[in-house]
Amino acid sequence: MVLVLRALAGLVGTLLLAVLAAAGLAAAVFAIQGGDGTLSLSQLAGLLALDELRDVVGGWLADLQAGGPIAAIAALSGAAAVMLGLGLVVGALVPRRERLLVIERSARGALGARRRAAASALRALAEQPREVLGAKVRVRPRRRGVGGRVRVTLLRARTADAGEVLEAARGTCQPLAEQLSLRLRTRQRAPRRSRGVR
Amino acid sequence: MPERASPAVSGRVLLARLAEQVIAASDTVGATAGRGRHWVTADTERLIEGVVVADTSNGQVDVELHLVADWPPEPLDQLAAHLRRDLRRSASLAGLDDRLGETHVAIHDIRAPDPDAEAR
Numbered sequence: 001m002v003l004v005l006r007a008l009a010g011l012v013g014t015l016l017l018a019v020l021a022a023a024g025l026a027a028a029v030f031a032i033q034g035g036d037g038t039l040s041l042s043q044l045a046g047l048l049a050l051d052e053l054r055d056v057v058g059g060w061l062a063d064l065q066a067g068g069p070i071a072a073i074a075a076l077s078g079a080a081a082v083m084l085g086l087g088l089v090v091g092a093l094v095p096r097r098e099r100l101l102v103i104e105r106s107a108r109g110a111l112g113a114r115r116r117a118a119a120s121a122l123r124a125l126a127e128q129p130r131e132v133l134g135a136k137v138r139v140r141p142r143r144r145g146v147g148g149r150v151r152v153t154l155l156r157a158r159t160a161d162a163g164e165v166l167e168a169a170r171g172t173c174q175p176l177a178e179q180l181s182l183r184l185r186t187r188q189r190a191p192r193r194s195r196g197v198r
Numbered sequence: 199m200p201e202r203a204s205p206a207v208s209g210r211v212l213l214a215r216l217a218e219q220v221i222a223a224s225d226t227v228g229a230t231a232g233r234g235r236h237w238v239t240a241d242t243e244r245l246i247e248g249v250v251v252a253d254t255s256n257g258q259v260d261v262e263l264h265l266v267a268d269w270p271p272e273p274l275d276q277l278a279a280h281l282r283r284d285l286r287r288s289a290s291l292a293g294l295d296d297r298l299g300e301t302h303v304a305i306h307d308i309r310a311p312d313p314d315a316e317a318r
Contacts, residue, residue: 100304103274109260109300111278117307121271179273 002094009091101141101148103181115139118150118180122173126152126186129168131160133191139182147181154188162188207242209297210251210259214239216288217249217261217301220281226272227265227281230306237264258299261285266307278303 030044037043045051063070100112119137126135134155141148152173156165166186177184221229229248231238238245250262263281271277282301289298 104278107300108282109278109302111274111303113274113305114307117267117305121269121308124269179275 002090005087005091006094007091009088012088013092099141099143101139101180101182102146103179105146113180115141118182122150122152122176122180125172125176126154126169128172129165131157131165132169133157135169147183150177150180150182150184152184152186154186156188156190158190162190209294210253211239211241211246212292213259213261213285213289213294213298214246214249214251215241216292216294217251217263217285218246220284220288221248221263221265223284224281226268226277228268228309230264230266232264232306237262254299256299257297259297260299260302262302262304264304264306266309267305269308269310271305271308274303274305 026044027041030039030041032039034040035042060070065071098114101115101118103111103113105111119139122139123135123137126132126137132154136153136155138151138153139148140150152169154165154169156162165188169188170184170186173186174184218229221227231245231247235245235247237250238247239249239251240246248264250264252260252262254260267274267277278301281303285301286295286298289295
């Protein structure tokens with residue numbers, strides 16, 4: 001349920017942002033000229049038929065005040081809108097539950113680790129070779145079942161051989177990755193060439 | 199010294215206390231209650247951190263140990279096996295062997311070695 005609400009909150013948030021951006025752009029463009037010019041706000045109001053909209057909405061609001069079936073439908077719609085709003089708030093505010101990496105599961109119990117713990121241990125190992133300047137580790141546990149995948153991205157020294165760096169990092173990380181029931185993937189990149197200090 | 203069951207304290211809480219002692223006796227792990235202090239068990243006048251116990255439908259008690267492991271971590275399957283064995287032994291001595299169900303082990307973080315402790 002919370003997953004659905006979270007997805008809905010994300011979708012509605014994105015759509016609202018897009019609508020807001022379009023409205024802001026339109027308002028900015030139609031504020032270029034004043035008075036009754038082509039790019040004036042009064043022209044924008046005319047294009048959007050705000051006068052007619054006022055008449056329509058005004059009549060509808062008068063019906064609401066009068067009571068009857070339209071008022072009942074409006075009350076129900078209002079209640080539904082409030083419920084939807086509360087659902088969106090729940091979807092936006094309820095914290096995401098972290099997926100735990102399950103290392104083994106048996107009749108005696110399960111053994112698991114947080115992704116951050118597994119990643120930090122693997123990063124420490126990946127950064128051991130001298131040629132590795134840094135490492136980024138991403139652990140992806142399986143949604144169901146034991147184990148998962150880990151991707152280690154190595155930042156190697158420019159002078160270091162890419163193949164050797166990968167081999168060395170694999171050698172240091174593989175035993176722990178196997179312990180954690182993770183399938184290891186390594187890749188490397190050299191640092192970007194900078195212009196240096198001027 | 200194993201704990202004796204008393205009428206005032208349930209077997210569930212007694213097992214939580216035993217689990218706390220097992221963690222405290224380990225050289226390689228410590229207990230963590232988590233950032234939101236979710237992983238605790240209420241004892242009579244305090245909270246047992248890093249231990250969550252739950253009664254199951256078959257009358258047993260499942261125990262969760264929430265831990266921070268020292269670097270370098272010992273093989274985690276061995277670590278879990280040691281903790282389970284020690285807890286089982288303590289429960290047996292306390293007469294709670296038949297109440298102890300599954301023991302789940304969760305590693306939440308890995309802590310760097312303390313340089314002061316190494317120097318000593």
